């Protein structure tokens with residue numbers, strides 16, 4: 379069976395249990411919607427492997443909890459070590475493969491993703507509940523990353539540098555770091571691991587990818603596609619499991635000298651822990667962490683446009699982006715007008731399973747765990763005494779907004795939430811709440827708005843709606859954030875722009891575009907002495923003297 383046909387069946391069809399030549403197995407289990415359940419594996423050195431102790435976990439559709447997408451290995455420390463060994467073994471050949479050939483394989487990955495896009499998109503929506511439109515945007519981001527880095531294989535430039543000594547040449551080369559541990563969250567389960575692994579392998583590194591616990595089927599499919607594209611065995615090794623299990627074992631291996639890099643996207647507390655482990659072992663690490671992204675609305679803004687941007691940034695993806703809107707900061711002169719229009723949209727929000735309903739803004743939470751954490755963190759808004767304008771927690775059939783579509787008991791859906799009268803001192807102003815909620819703050823003037831935009835510990839994304847050019851300039855120069863939208867929402871990174879944050883949002887590393895290359899390579903400086911003798915830099919350099927000239931410059935003044 380062709381791989382494309384397999385993916386298509388996983389995405390939609392009702393198929394019998396059988397082992398496919400691609401290595402996928404479908405279990406006998408009956409799902410309520412007739413979708414198949416895959417028996418999934420780790421992929422180590424190109425081989426499909428169960429966990430060493432046989433333990434498994436399930437991936438369930440958060441829009442339809444009875445729909446089980448697959449059963450996957452709960453990886454042990456031994457499995458993680460096997461994957462690291464495979465990556466270590468593959469390193470020397472892969473790093474010696476000419477960069478344009480590595481780029482060619484990466485280009486093939488992009489082309490295969492294009493070919494299978496519709497089916498991958500449906501699996502992503504089935505596995506984490508994103509709308510089809512958003513899943514398609516995300517898979518496109520992974521494709522864009524492949525196409526960008528295909529051609530980087532024909533650059534990956536170093537420099538020629540002039541020497542201060544004659545008959546001597548200086549050069550710089552990008553060298554790979556070695557084995558990279560990749561850990562990402564399930565909210566961007568295709569784009570974010572590709573942001574990491576594609577530049578990593580472009581630079582000649584090999585990877586162990588700890589797949590997110592809530593999107594193992596998608597990770598399994600993507601890894602198979604990478605191999606189908608011509609990736610040699612062992613260059614990318616996939617291990618499934620929990621953050622506290624396989625993820626922690628991968629981090630621990632930095633203590634044991636088994637890896638050379640960790641790239642992590644996730645929460646700030648976990649990022650700080652990883653940064654500590656890497657720091658004390660001098661292991662390179664990239665950290666893309668939380669955000670409490672501010673969006674400022676000034677009186678000169680096009681208010682309708684600002685409402686659209688804020689509404690999307692707050693509730694698109696059910697607020698589960700690290701770039702989602704956190705603090706909505708509105709100038710007092712337009713507060714009432716803005717809020718009236720904003721709340722009208724919030725109250726009309728269409729929510730439901732995108733596989734079964736058209737035009738929903740958002741679907742379920744990524745999983746039950748994300749739902750539980752969201753409800754716990756919403757408690758901050760209540761205990762801070764913020765004024766609740768909208769939102770009733772978990773959607774049920776007895777407690778649902780007007781435009782909720784479907785049977786609420788099937789999945790884990792949340793109301794959109796709006797809390798007003800939020801002030802800088804409140805915990806709900808300071809801390810990220812991952813889900814559909816926005817905290818609204820009133821600003822007296824531009825200086826106050828900019829101050830508030832900078833007042834949380836985070837600095838990932840930010841936005842300002844204004845038609846005053848000086849204000850836009852002051853926002854750009856005064857905000858402390860890795861990314862800023864002017865008259866745009868807080869989301870919307872593109873595959874060739876640097877992505878990342880400052881303050882508690884990361885350690886300053888960047889993903890995407892040419893900038894990410896710094897995170898997966900080190901600079902190697904080489905000097906080539908052609909003179910046949912020892913010439914000492916600084917010491918054997920000819921002295922050049924200033925000639926005394928008998929000119930009276932003052933006579934020209």
Ligand code: UN1
Pocket residue numbers: 519565566570643698699700701868869870871872
């Ligand atoms: C994330 O939430 O970790 O700009 C990534 C955006 C997306 C990427 C988000 N392109 O919102």
